Amino acid sequence: MHSAILAGGGATRFGGLPKGLELVGGRRILDRLVDACTEAFGEPPLLVANAADAVSWRPDLRVVVDTMPGLGALGGIYTAVRQAPAPVVCVAWDMPFVTPALLGALAEGLGHFDAFLPESGGRRGMEPLCAGYGPACRPAIERSLAEGDRRAIAFHPHVRVGILREPAVRAIGNPDVLFFNVNTEDDLRAAEELT
Amino acid sequence: MRILSVVGQKNAGKTTLLVALARDFKRQGRRVMTIKHATHPAIVDTQGTDTWRHFNEGLAERTLIASPEQRIIFERSPDDTDPETLARQYFRDADIVLVEGFRTAPLPKVEVHRKDVKLPLLFDPTRPNARNWIAVVTDDADLRTECRTLRFMDTMWLSLLSSLAWEHAKVLEP
Numbered sequence: 001m002h003s004a005i006l007a008g009g010g011a012t013r014f015g016g017l018p019k020g021l022e023l024v025g026g027r028r029i030l031d032r033l034v035d036a037c038t039e040a041f042g043e044p045p046l047l048v049a050n051a052a053d054a055v056s057w058r059p060d061l062r063v064v065v066d067t068m069p070g071l072g073a074l075g076g077i078y079t080a081v082r083q084a085p086a087p088v089v090c091v092a093w094d095m096p097f098v099t100p101a102l103l104g105a106l107a108e109g110l111g112h113f114d115a116f117l118p119e120s121g122g123r124r125g126m127e128p129l130c131a132g133y134g135p136a137c138r139p140a141i142e143r144s145l146a147e148g149d150r151r152a153i154a155f156h157p158h159v160r161v162g163i164l165r166e167p168a169v170r171a172i173g174n175p176d177v178l179f180f181n182v183n184t185e186d187d188l189r190a191a192e193e194l195t
Numbered sequence: 196m197r198i199l200s201v202v203g204q205k206n207a208g209k210t211t212l213l214v215a216l217a218r219d220f221k222r223q224g225r226r227v228m229t230i231k232h233a234t235h236p237a238i239v240d241t242q243g244t245d246t247w248r249h250f251n252e253g254l255a256e257r258t259l260i261a262s263p264e265q266r267i268i269f270e271r272s273p274d275d276t277d278p279e280t281l282a283r284q285y286f287r288d289a290d291i292v293l294v295e296g297f298r299t300a301p302l303p304k305v306e307v308h309r310k311d312v313k314l315p316l317l318f319d320p321t322r323p324n325a326r327n328w329i330a331v332v333t334d335d336a337d338l339r340t341e342c343r344t345l346r347f348m349d350t351m352w353l354s355l356l357s358s359l360a361w362e363h364a365k366v367l368e369p
Contacts, residue, residue: 126351
């Protein structure tokens with residue numbers, strides 16, 4: 001099982017700054033996630049990033065740019081599926097509180113499903129950017145992209161989709177914390193409170 | 196084997212929902228089998244066909260039409276047997292049995308509700324059988340009920356529904 005940190009996104013609500021390089025609890029979000037992935041899978045994650053200086057963020061990581069840039073979250077997932085390669089657990093680099101136990105549970109779900117997403121119970125409901133994706137996702141995503149559908153869940157009708165249900169998530173941690181993501185300066189302050 | 200029923204008012208969309216669930220389970224590699232409850236005699240064969248005559252004139256206890264693509268069995272049903280007994284009798288090798296109708300059977304239920312039908316939910320939190328309801332699925336953004344409610348406009352409503360359905364379906368021991 002591989003893992004990938006998705007550092008794409010324009011971070012428009014964050015003044016275009018690289019969100020994952022912000023400190024939460026004294027450590028960069030990126031470093032927190034690298035540790036979580038390494039602990040969960042025994043190997044460091046792939047870093048999917050388009051920024052020119054991404055290789056300098058963590059020189060020890062393999063860095064790849066989006067295979068098909070400009071396609072948003074789905075493009076990031078696709079790149080991870082191709083390059084990690086799948087099966088891969090993906091996590092967006094603005095989620096400072098993702099734990100190895102959560103990553104492990106997502107990986108386990110891929111034993112039965114092609115895509116395995118956690119239910120956060122929040123406004124978004126599901127978390128496609130903290131989820132497991134198997135090899136069958138590759139052709140399915142290609143099909144969705146060819147059809148011009150770039151939603152992160154566009155390819156779901158063509159694969160076996162499973163859900164890590166909210167009670168199982170809660171057994172790991174509070175979903176409001178686990179899936180907390182830093183989009184604004186206010187979020188960053190809130191994240192600090194949660195540490 | 197697991198079993199659950201899809202219930203709802205007339206024209207609420209029970210069949211459409213059952214079909215969506217069945218396909219989703221099928222995609223997951225599950226063996227799906229279904230039961231449709233009919234209150235009137237089922238008419239599949241028409242008067243005068245060979246098999247109709249076997250069954251109706253010859254009074255055969257069972258008649259099987261065997262074609263390369265599918266088989267149809269005709270059998271007299273001496274009583275209106277409950278869906279669990281039927282599932283045990285006919286679907287022993289199923290992973291999940293989806294039942295349409297049999298509203299009063301004590302099975303876990305998914306209720307489909309459509310705003311245009313303008314009829315109340317079958318789910319009634321004051322009744323003892325309310326705990327059989329797994330979820331209500333609706334197109335009504337304003338529907339408020341004590342039962343877990345999924346809306347067709349929610350992202351991933353079907354994946355979530357099949358996950359809930361699998362989790363809460365009744366497990367029948369062989």
